[in-house]
Amino acid sequence: MRLLEASGIGKRYSGVRALGGVDLTLERGEVLALIGENGAGKSTLMKILAGVQEADEGEIRIDGKPVRFRSVADAMDAGIALIHQELNLAPNLDAASNIFLGREPRKFGLIDETRMRREAAGFLEMAGLAMDPAAGLEGLSTGKLQQVEIAKALSVDARILIMDEPTSSLSQAETEVLFGVIRSLKSRGVAVIYISHRLGEVTELADRVSVLRDGANAGELARGEVDRERMIRLMVGRDLSEFYPGHAGVPGEVLLEVEKLRTSYWPDHEVSFRVRAGEVVGVAGLVGAGRSELLRCLFGIDRPLAGVIRVRGVEFEPENPRRAIAAGLALVPEDRKTQGLVLEMGVPDNLALASLWRDRRRGGWVNEAAVDELERRMGEAMRIKAAPGQAVGLLSGGNQQKVAFGKWLAMEPAVLLLDEPTRGVDVGAKREIHTLMAGLAERGKAVLFVSSDLEEVLGMADRVLVMHEGRLAGELDRGEASEESVMRLATGTKDFEAA
Ligand SMILES: Nc1ncnc2c1ncn2[C@@H]1O[C@H](COP(=O)(O)OP(=O)(O)OP(=O)(O)O)[C@@H](O)[C@H]1O
Ligand SMILES: [Mg+2]
Incomplete structure (x- = not known):
């Protein structure tokens, strides 16, 4: 049985169609890359899967059972966590509080700081980040903030982790750390949906690639079929030269x-x-x-x-x-x-x-x-x-x-x-x-x-x-x-x- 199956997903924003009749499936432990041109509907589809927004039509099944998410908490309960295109952490809180925000472990009605920090430390480590859970987030690089987000996803025991353009502001080294974390999640059976415009990354990471164009499915590529030309053709609907344009400018003043x-x-x-x-x-x-x-x-x-x-x-x-x-x-x-x-x-x-x-x-x-x-x-x-x-x-x-x-x-x-x-x-x-x-x-x-x-x-x-x-x-x-x-x-x- 499939881990996730979304079918016929449709969404309009004030009358304008962002998604129409979109299908998406996901298996356990799979890294699925979702690609498409700007505005193709990738983030919208992911927000629907993560309970940020409700679809106007369509059905989502997890382990074969229909689910309906009215909030992010609903989706988290079902094991789906989304790391947004623009990160979503509270910089004035420490790492542990960010990870457990709204779900803090309590003892006699009070937040159990000791337990929260101990557990947070474990999740941070799984996310590949060596940091003090009691430390604030100020001054952390985007890559590290992302790892905090991943730790948070792990803390809700996410079986499906969605990452929307996670590497767009990461350094090369941070990107490699992230890939390592994704691979270790995968080996633990977590499924990852990965959105990126960097086709090299997609080729490296993805078990399967699903392509959206203008709010609809444009096609799918299995691991062995993934190459740049095919991906571009599905995204853009035509071939596109990948050469950089030269120019005839002559250095002047x-x-x-x-x-x-x-x-x-x-x-x-x-x-x-x-x-x-x-x-x-x-x-x-x-x-x-x-x-x-x-x-x-x-x-x-x-x-x-x-x-x-x-x-x-x-x-x-x-x-x-x-x-x-x-x-x-x-x-x-x-x-x-x-x-x-x-x-x-x-x-x-x-x-x-x-x-x-x-x-x-x-x-x-x-x-x-x-x-x-x-x-x-x-x-x-x-x-x-x-x-x-x-x-x-x-x-x-x-x-x-x-x-x-x-x-x-x-x-x-x-x-x-x-x-x-x-x-x-x-x-x-x-x-x-x-x-x-x-x-x-x-x-x-x-x-x-x-x-x-x-x-x-x-x-x-x-x-x-x-x-x-x-x-x-x-x-x-x-x-x-x-x-x-x-x-x-x-x-x-x-x-x-x-x-
Ligand atoms: N809150 C909103 N209100 C109105 N229109 C929206 C809203 N959110 C998204 N849209 C529209 O829905 C369409 C799909 O947007 P979406 O953000 O899903 O694209 P995307 O595939 O993630 O693109 P990108 O690669 O640029 O991130 C776009 O035309 C966008 O303008
Ligand atoms: Mg987007």
């Missing part, structure tokens, strides 16, 4: 010059480099190397401790983003939820936000037609999936990222700063974003992007700056950059002074 910049993240180390018009420059490095911090300082979100920044040869003091925008900079931030978007507003307003801001400064007026044109152009180029008037906060994760990207792109900035530009976006949109980056360089702009996806760095960058502990460990030309040479610099194996 120096648009961005950074001299001896020091950030509070690595106060004793400094960075100097230049980016020319017509160049796409990648910044590689391990998590914590200070890459995002560098971009945030350039854009005026954080204040640098020292150093000089010049845009088009003119010195500029990045006091705040507004000044940075006026100087011709734009930043697509890493965390779309908190930095990039106004979640209550719709897609057109968000897209127009940055450029209107700039145009107003120039004494211009908001031009409704221009906003419509912007939306049409960006919607076409990025294929943003949204219902008319839908608030950006209700879009699927990847579609939010596309809006964040489109918003800044619409400005045609002289220097575009990108922090993990394709995190969480599907293969098609990834390609779109890469093409747009190349297009900017071709039109004589400078592009500086940070990425933890080494393939993307090697595929897109004309030049790679490798950061290690807050300084440049080295700079590699396209011809010199390889996985090995970048990693060697990123891990500090071979250090030379910043150029």
